[in-house]
Each structure stands twice: as structure tokens, then as C-alpha cells.
Amino acid sequence: MSDNRLGENKSTPSRAGQQISRRKLFAKLGMASLGAAATGTMALTYRFLSPSVLYEPSPIVNAGKSESYPLDSVTLDVNSAIYLIHVQEGFFSLHAVCTHLGCMTVWKPELDVITCPCHGSQFSREGQKLDGPAPKPLPWLKSWIDDEGDIVVDRSTVIQPFQFLRI
């Protein structure tokens, strides 16, 4: 093993023997440690590129106590662009941005519809499209009651319609 390593290397191809020269072993160990370092660097770089803190509004909105939303009321919060609606079956929340071109919709109590001022789309209070160019109904947003008894809405999570929050 110690004498004429290169010659031995040629005479015994790697597939045949368990023998591996010291030089080759160190070369392989070197390459493996370089690979490990490169992998670690890539992992750390990915973590660096993902911000730990975001300076943007939270998608989770606290809508307050359920008592402030009387039965058959439709309440629009302009800042967070959500409706909080109280019907016989319970509470639910709709995204207030029109699915057509992104205008803010408004609740018309006299017509009992949600309408878009831009192109006249109309939605029922459950978000179903009644009229106009909007391609899709207004999405339902996930809502729940937190530990303090407040209604909390997650604007980033859309749920299937008619999943009422019962209190």
C-alpha cells in the first residue's frame, strides 16, 4: 500500500477492489467537506434572505366583541377591507375588495346588496354575485373567537362559503 500507490491504483480499478489509496481518500474527504460547507452556506443564505420581521400590516385583524355587531348587520371596516356580517346562522367575514378590478365595495342597506362603485357589480350579503362584470363571488375569510372573546379575522385565509361562526 505504501509503495507505488499510483501504480497500484492503476492495476486495481475502483469497482474491483475495496482498496483505496490514501491520496484518493483525502481528496474525497476534501470534496465532501467542501460540499458540506457549500450546503451550509446555501442554507444560511436562504435564511438570511427570508426576512425575520415584516414591516407590513398583519393579515390578522381583531374585529372586537360580537356584541357590537347586531343581528342582520353588515359592517365594513375600510382600513382592513373586510365585512363582518351577523346573520341568523352566526357571524362571518367577507373580503370587501371587488373581484373584478379591485375597487372597494360598499354595503347598500336600502337595496340589501353589496355593490361596487366602479363598474356596478352587485353581491348578496353572503358574497354571491348577483349582477355586473365581477367574475367571482366575494371570498369568505377565516374567522374565530380568541381567548379574550374577540372576533378575529385572518385576511390571508379564504374558506369555503357558508361556514358560519356560531357563538
Place this chain on the structure above:
Amino acid sequence: MARGTDSYFDKLQRTRAWRSVFRSGSGYSTLHRALAIQQNVFLHLFSTKVRRRMLTFRATWYLGALTLGTFFILVVTGILLMLYFHPSVPQAYADMKDLKFVVSSGMFLRNLHRWSAHAMVFLVFAHMFKVFYRGAYRPPREFNWVIGVILLLIALLLSYTGYLLPWDQLAFWAITVGSNIASAVPVFGGKVSFLLLGGHQVNANALLRFYVLHCVILPLAAALLIAVHMWRIRKDGGLYVRQSEPRIEPSAGTLRDSQPDDAVVKV
């Protein structure tokens, strides 16, 4: 290691994809090894053949290559730091604090950038001393020495402009002192300071100007001059090793000054 045997690298070199990128082809003949350097856009700045004694540690102490290494570290860490830094007042200070305490690996990258900057200035000076005391600045390498002096100034200006970016008290007063030094230059000192700061005091304009200088203008100038610096090494006959220099006859009077050792012997 496995030059004679068929390593994975040899197999990779024969693939069509590899050959489409590296046109010089595989092989260990003198021609192939020369073509590998000459036909590569990055490597063709360098010599296709180098004397072995030019690559020994004692020839250069590798100080120029180490300086280039710190420059690469500074470019990579600098670009990453730019992703979290807004050059505006007072956001810059908050971003620096975020890099230190919030961003994952932010403190590591910021310190790597800072210490590499210190190391680069040190290595540039060490490189220049080595070149000076070995007499490697002499003809035909005088112009490369001049480029090196400009690169020294760029390295110092990069350190100076980077100093303002944390936007803390140290940064503010260091740049105030520095711009006051600039304004002490006779006749146009005031104008230089005014243009440098974009105003009469260190403020939002100064921060933005130093940011642009630090991240765009000075690194581009440095990269360009580094390329010329490397190219001139080849054009001027490789790295300076006295044994490899062409012998000049003592009678060639005009060039006698470039061979002081011979001149001493003759006297």
C-alpha cells in the same frame, strides 16, 4: 490526483453540455492547458504559462491574491447587506440595528464585511511594501505601480464612504471631519466638499451620495482597474522574480538604472 485515470471530471469534460460552454476541450497536453486559460473570458487576462518560481510563496507572499480575495468577500457580503439597507434618514440606523439583532446571519455578514474591509486596507499596504522593497515597480512595470496607487486610493475611499452608512454618531462625525479636511484644500476645497456631501452639512443627501459611491461607482472603478492591473502583469512579463528577468548587458546604458545590482558590481 487522478490525472491518468478516468475521473468524474474527465467524463464531465467530454459531455456535450460542457463542450458547448468550455470550447477549449479536455486534455492535459500543453496546448489544451494553454487554451483553457486563453479561451476563458475571465482567465484570459492571465498568462497561459507561468514560471514555477513566480508562484512560490517567497516571490509575492500572495499578498495581491489575498487582497483580491478580500475584495470578492466584500462584494458578496456587500450585495447581501444591501438587501436590508435603506440609505435614508433615519432608516439607515434602524436597518443597521436590524442587521445586527434581527436578520438571520446579519451580524455575521456585517462583521465579515467590516473585518474584510480592514484586512483589505492592511493587505493593500503590505502588497505595496512587498512590491516596493523587491523593486518590482521598476520598468517595465511602472504603469502597473501607478494603477496600484489608484487602487489604494479607491480602497481607502471605499472604507471612508462605507463609514457613513451606519448613520450613527461615529459615522456622522467621521464624515464631518473628513469633508472638513476636503474643504481645507485651497481654491476648490469648498466646492469638492459641497459636491461630495450634496450640501453644506452631513445630511440625507450626503448619505445617499456616499451610498451610491460605496455601492456602485467605487466598486465598478475598482473592478475595472483590477482587471487592467491583472492584465498588465502578463503584459509586463509576469510576476517579478529577479532570476526570471531578462539579462541586460551593462553597455545598454539607458536601462542600467533598472538593474541596480549589476550597476553595483560594475562600479
